[in-house]
Amino acid sequence: MRIETLAIHAARKPDPATGAISGTLHLASTFERAADGSYPHGHFYGRASNPGRQELEQAIATLEGGAQGVAFSSGTAATLAVFGLLRAGDHVIAPAECYHGTIKQLHELIAPRGVEVTLAETWTPAAIAAAWRSNTRLLWIETPSNPRLHLTDIAAAAEFAHARKALLACDSTFAPPVIQRPLALGADFVMHSTTKYFSGHSDVTGGIVVAARTGDALDGLRHQQLQGGAVPSPFDCWLLRRSMMTLPLRVEAQCDNAERVAAFLAAHPVVERVYYPGLASHPGHDVARRQMRRFGAMMSVQVHGGETAALAVAARVKVFTRATSLGGVESLIEHRASMEGPGTKTPQNLLRLSIGIENADDLLEDLAQALG
Numbered sequence: 001m002r003i004e005t006l007a008i009h010a011a012r013k014p015d016p017a018t019g020a021i022s023g024t025l026h027l028a029s030t031f032e033r034a035a036d037g038s039y040p041h042g043h044f045y046g047r048a049s050n051p052g053r054q055e056l057e058q059a060i061a062t063l064e065g066g067a068q069g070v071a072f073s074s075g076t077a078a079t080l081a082v083f084g085l086l087r088a089g090d091h092v093i094a095p096a097e098c099y100h101g102t103i104k105q106l107h108e109l110i111a112p113r114g115v116e117v118t119l120a121e122t123w124t125p126a127a128i129a130a131a132w133r134s135n136t137r138l139l140w141i142e143t144p145s146n147p148r149l150h151l152t153d154i155a156a157a158a159e160f161a162h163a164r165k166a167l168l169a170c171d172s173t174f175a176p177p178v179i180q181r182p183l184a185l186g187a188d189f190v191m192h193s194t195t196k197y198f199s200g201h202s203d204v205t206g207g208i209v210v211a212a213r214t215g216d217a218l219d220g221l222r223h224q225q226l227q228g229g230a231v232p233s234p235f236d237c238w239l240l241r242r243s244m245m246t247l248p249l250r251v252e253a254q255c256d257n258a259e260r261v262a263a264f265l266a267a268h269p270v271v272e273r274v275y276y277p278g279l280a281s282h283p284g285h286d287v288a289r290r291q292m293r294r295f296g297a298m299m300s301v302q303v304h305g306g307e308t309a310a311l312a313v314a315a316r317v318k319v320f321t322r323a324t325s326l327g328g329v330e331s332l333i334e335h336r337a338s339m340e341g342p343g344t345k346t347p348q349n350l351l352r353l354s355i356g357i358e359n360a361d362d363l364l365e366d367l368a369q370a371l372g
């Protein structure tokens with residue numbers, strides 16, 4: 001089956017007991033044991049498993065072409081579970097530019113455990129090679145990256161890591177499986193903040209890691225899900241299963257709109273630079289063409305006039321909403337540096353845009369009036 005069909009049929013099956021098409025929402029936090037002490041339905045406690053969570057994990061694993069998904073209560077918790085596979089004395093390489101929370105997590109939670117952390121320009125193969133150590137166990141990449149959409153060649157990164165007996169994990173939050181499938185390119189894990197495209201409606205906070213195969217690493221993730229306890233609620237799993245049925249449709253529409261918005265911005269005199277992998281001028285364009293089916297719906301722009309001008313553009317939008325996050329049906333704009341806070345390397349004149357599914361003409365008119 002193709003991904004549009006899989007998204008519908010993997011996400012939800014009619015309830016066998018009632019025939020209800022929309023799938024049952026099991027809120028139970030505990031499950032009955034049989035008289036012999038066994039658990040005939042396979043579930044014993046809500047933190048350990050839940051029928052809806054299991055369906056969600058399997059559905060996303062199916063779309064990603066992986067063995068199993070492990071769902072968490074946020075993308076951040078999913079990331080932490082992958083880093084939690086590392087032990088004191090291990091070394092991890094992560095992008096010098098990626099979701100700022102990932103960098104904070106590495107510095108504030110992972111390094112204090114005795115794990116060595118190197119941030120490198122992982123979108124450049126030479127930088128990965130230079131950062132490599134004999135104790136490197138994990139290469140973490142994020143592609144396209146937040147917020148300047150650096151493109152990392154997933155297949156090359158996988159080959160490099162595997163030749164040195166390390167694992168490759170890819171944060172593919174900006175590129176859901178409709179447009180990019182890191183496991184097929186050799187990654188061992190793909191991670192998503194399901195808060196974004198999988199939810200698609202800005203009403204769920206969640207995360208998932210899909211493992212390419214069963215084995216120790218997957219067991220380690222399950223262990224952290226159970227003992228770390230950062231699990232998604234049954235209702236959030238239900239909402240995600242409902243939303244992901246329209247994931248392919250939404251993302252196609254978002255990519256269509258994004259291509260038009262990027263072309264418009266690239267030609268606008270107030271715009272200094274556009275970061276969008278679909279533009280031939282983007283340094284990662286060739287990599288994007290090789291490993292992405294479409295170029296996604298995230299982009300950033302630097303505007304002439306510095307921070308004041310950027311804030312003024314954001315202040316004038318009427319169709320775009322000023323907010324952080326991404327992947328929802330509504331278009332968002334944000335002044336990324338002030339969101340990331342002190343120490344940010346993001347330019348002060350940069351605005352990040354998440355393109356939704358509104359009519360593209362309305363988005364272009366809004367940006368035209370906001371840019372002035």
Ligand code: PLP
Binds near residue numbers: 074192195207
């Ligand atoms: N990874 C990326 C690329 C993100 O953009 C985000 C959030 O913006 C996260 C991870 C963290 O996800 P969450 O906010 O669901 O914890």
